[in-house]
Structure formats: C-alpha cells, structure tokens
Amino acid sequence: MSIQYQGLVTHGLASQIADKIKQAILEGALKVDERLPTEEELAQRFAVSRPTIREALKRLAAQNLIRSRRGPTGGTFVNQPTQAETRLMMANATALLVSMGELSLADIAETRQELESLCCRLAAERRTDEQLQVMREEISRQREPTLSDQDFCASDVRFHRTLIAAAHNPALDLASAGVIEALQPAINLMVFRFRDRAQVADQHAAIHQALMARDGKAALCALTDYMDVLTTQYQAAQAANEQPKISAKTTPTAQTSKTSKANTSTSLSRQARSKKSAP
Amino acid sequence: MSIQYQGLVTHGLASQIADKIKQAILEGALKVDERLPTEEELAQRFAVSRPTIREALKRLAAQNLIRSRRGPTGGTFVNQPTQAETRLMMANATALLVSMGELSLADIAETRQELESLCCRLAAERRTDEQLQVMREEISRQREPTLSDQDFCASDVRFHRTLIAAAHNPALDLASAGVIEALQPAINLMVFRFRDRAQVADQHAAIHQALMARDGKAALCALTDYMDVLTTQYQAAQAANEQPKISAKTTPTAQTSKTSKANTSTSLSRQARSKKSAP
DNA sequence: AAAGTACCATTTGTCAGACAAATAGGAAAT
C-alpha cells in the first residue's frame, strides 16, 4: 500500500552525482580551491564507475564550477566564480536567445537605454578620474578616421562598458551584461558613415563632460540623443539589408570537419518586428 | 621556419568538439529540434572514440543546448533555449557569486531597488488587469495570519516578479532575474513579526493601487518605503543572527543508500558576513 | 656539496569493447 510512485530516478546517475557535488559546493562543504577526491575514489564513494564520475565532473566543468589538472599534484579543484566569467556566461546566454528569436532587439534596446540611464545618474556621483580618462581615450580613438568599422564598434562597446563600470555597482554591471553584449552583433552590421561617427563621438564626449561635471541630468540627455541616433541608424541599415536577400542558403547539416561557417543571415527583419504591447 | 608555435591544443579533444558543435548551433547549421547524428557516427566523423563524444555532449547538455533520449526515435536534439531556463541559469550563477562572497548583498539590494523602480514606471503604463489580479491575490495571501514564514517570503517574491513582468519587457525581466532571486535567501533568514507582515502587505497594496491608477510616481514612493523596511529588517536580523550560533542545522544532504560523504559544515556565518563596499 | 638530469609515481585524458535500459515500431495472437 505504501508504495512510492514518485521520486525514483529521472535524470540518470551522472546527473544526480553532479547535483550532489554542486550542492556540496553551494553549501560550503567544499571550499574554494579545495581539492576533492580522486575520480577513482569518488567512483568508490558513490558506488559507480569512473566514466560516470567523469561525466558528472564534465557537467560541472561546463559550468565553470570546477577545474581539473593532471599530474601528482593535479586533481579536481573547486573554482572560484568570477564576475567576469559570470558576465561572459550571461552575455552568451542572452546572445543565444536573440539568435533563436526568443528575444527581440527592440526589447533589448529599451532595457539597455533604461539601464544606461540609471548608470548615468549613479556614475555622475561615483565616477573616478581613471574612468574619465578611459572615456577620453576611447573618444579620441573613435575620431581617428583610419579606424575600421569593427574597431569603431568595439571602441563604442568599451565606452559604454566604462560608463556602466563607473556606476560602481557590480550587480548592476552583471545585470547589464546581457543587454550590452547582445546588441553588439546588430550594431556591427551597421556601417557608419564618417558623419555618423563624428556624431557618435560628439555624444560620447557630451556624456563624458557631463560625468566630469557630475551632472547626471546632462549625461542622461546626451545618452538619450545617442540612443536616438543608434535606433535611426539601425532602422536605416535594416531597410538597406532587406533588399539583397538573394544569397543562397547552404545546406543545413553538411558539416563534416571544417566546412562549417557561412552566412549570418539571421533574419534581421523578423527580430526587428517587435512592438509595444497593446493594452 | 614557418612552424606554428601556437594554436595546437589547450583544452582537450572533448572540449574542442563541444565548441565545434556549439558553434554549429550558434551559426544556425543545426536548427532547433533537429536531430544530430548518433554518437557512434559522430565518433567516426570526428575520428575520436565514443566516450570522448559523450563527454562533449555532456558539456553541451549542462548548458541546456541539447537533450538526449534513448530508443529508436531517440538521439540527441538541439534544444530551444527558453527565457525561463535562461532566467534560472542567471539566478543560479548570481546566487553562486553571492555565496562565494564575490557580490555584496548591499550592491544587489541597490540594483534591485533601481530595477524595480524602473519597472514601476513602465508597469504603470503597461500593466494588464490580469497582473493586477495576481497582485491582489498575493496581497490577500500575505495578510493570512496562518501563513508560514517561508510561504510569506515566497509570496513576496511572486509579487515582485509580477511587478517586473508588468513592465512587459522580457529583456528587463531577464536582467532582473539575478538580483531578485539572489536576495531571496537573505530575506528567508528573516522572521517577520505580525506587525512587519502587515506593513509589507500594506506597501504592496500601495504599489498595486498606484499601478491600477497608472500613477508611476506613487508606485515608486511605495516601493521606496518597502525597500526601507526591508533593509531595516535585514540589519536587525543580521544583528540578531550574530549572537545565537548554537542552532543546529538539519543535515542537508542526507545520503540515501551510499555511505559516502561526511560532515557538511555549512558555515552559516561566512555567507551572512557581507557588507558594503568601501569606496 | 650543489646543481642538473633522468626516472618514477600519481592523476586525469582517451580509447576499446561490451552489456543494460529504454523506447518505438512491427509482428503475432486473441
């Protein structure tokens, strides 16, 4: 009568073991940089074979929770999670959502604008002289006529990352990671004319100046101008990219060893079709 | 003389294969729900053994990029990333950073307040009647005196998640995931007195009423009050928790059949010792 | 005696083959 109809097993041995070790790390039973037992010893402890242990460890390694080294002093160690790594992971996950069409660029752009507005207000109080210096360097780089388009975009990203860093709140930095990096591929598709570049650089300079004067409102205005230009440019680039759609798609699978790669025709148009929700 | 001194191998075969498959998915060569070859076939294609392929697939499975099923119609399929899963992953990563002391609760609390303030402004325009209804239900639940402490906290989280959802911006929802969920364990440590509960419920009601009237400023004021109460409560709980260290924690893991593992000295105190960052 | 070198022990990385488990489809029996 008292048969348990649930709670048997649903996710395989390796998955369960991975969860147990992860839980141990989360609870602090395994401290950072602590070496956990050998794979063979773990196999004995959990009463499974070594490949199963290895699969469990691989799952954890994929999440940057542990690292492994060979040799006598080697073994498996608990990784200390870094803000930079977490940030990278979030950016990747967000980019994946975008490429799969689960997130619209319009939503991301709005969130980015709101978050950077927030950063403008906080950075006006907290920015350091070093961050202002970095901004100046990027602005002068952006005014270099010989800069390639992608270098220009990279510099743009660095400027805005500096703006966010100037807010001096790591949690806010982390929360902004996705919306900043996920927007970069779209921006990279734009080719800025010389006049646009100057405009962008001027707006960056305006932000920099406002932050130097600790004037949050002025920084916010400059940021808003920048965002307006960006959306205008994006719409123009989108319109220009809708015409040449003749590019033949390569057969989807077809990948043996090296022949991957190809088009990046990630349906620009569909993603851009995001709207405001009708009440 | 033209020897390549770099780019040999740095991360093992399985890692390289995982990266290749991941890149194929990212570039669209492998579409969603598409079945990729069997493990044996992949092993032949990449000229490695099946365990190596399996380790590569496990790495991808740990990132929710693929799923596997057994049987004739089984195999490995490309997963469609979901906002909910991505959100969960971000929440986990943030919680890990907090438990490792890489993120201070003060920074998270500030970011949460700013993000929710933002949501108040947006939600005042965009909230739906259904979301108002959900808020009403949670508020009435929070006024139930028989509710347990953790159920009260869970209801609190649901209320604020509804507030964020009412902003109707998936990207903002995603960005807020970490700071909302990462703060919950800290809140769970608090035991609310009856008077505090009534206060929280009243502030929730004030937010709800302001959103119903589409008054963003009023919602923001109510939210600010709520946050003030929360930080006050937290500081009180923190001070109270520093004295009584005698409380015995229940064994967290509680192994089933295997006699593995041992102590789980879940140093409570270390996690709670977070403070404000000195500028 | 000090320093360099060769060897060795330990641990993860990879390979090979095999069996177990799950699952869908088809064949056979009622």
Next chain:
DNA sequence: ATTTCCTATTTGTCTGACAAATGGTACTTT
C-alpha cells in the same frame, strides 16, 4: 481490431587498459 510480445535502435553505464602530463625523488656530474 485490439492487445501483447518481440525486436531493433540508441543512449546509459561498466570494465579494463593505456597515454599524457607533472611534480617529486634519487642519482649523477661538476
């Protein structure tokens, strides 16, 4: 026609082994 059983296919796990890396140790040489 429906149910039941069998079978083929694919992943999950086990066993055993060898390869590669890496630090320590003992030996040799200066």
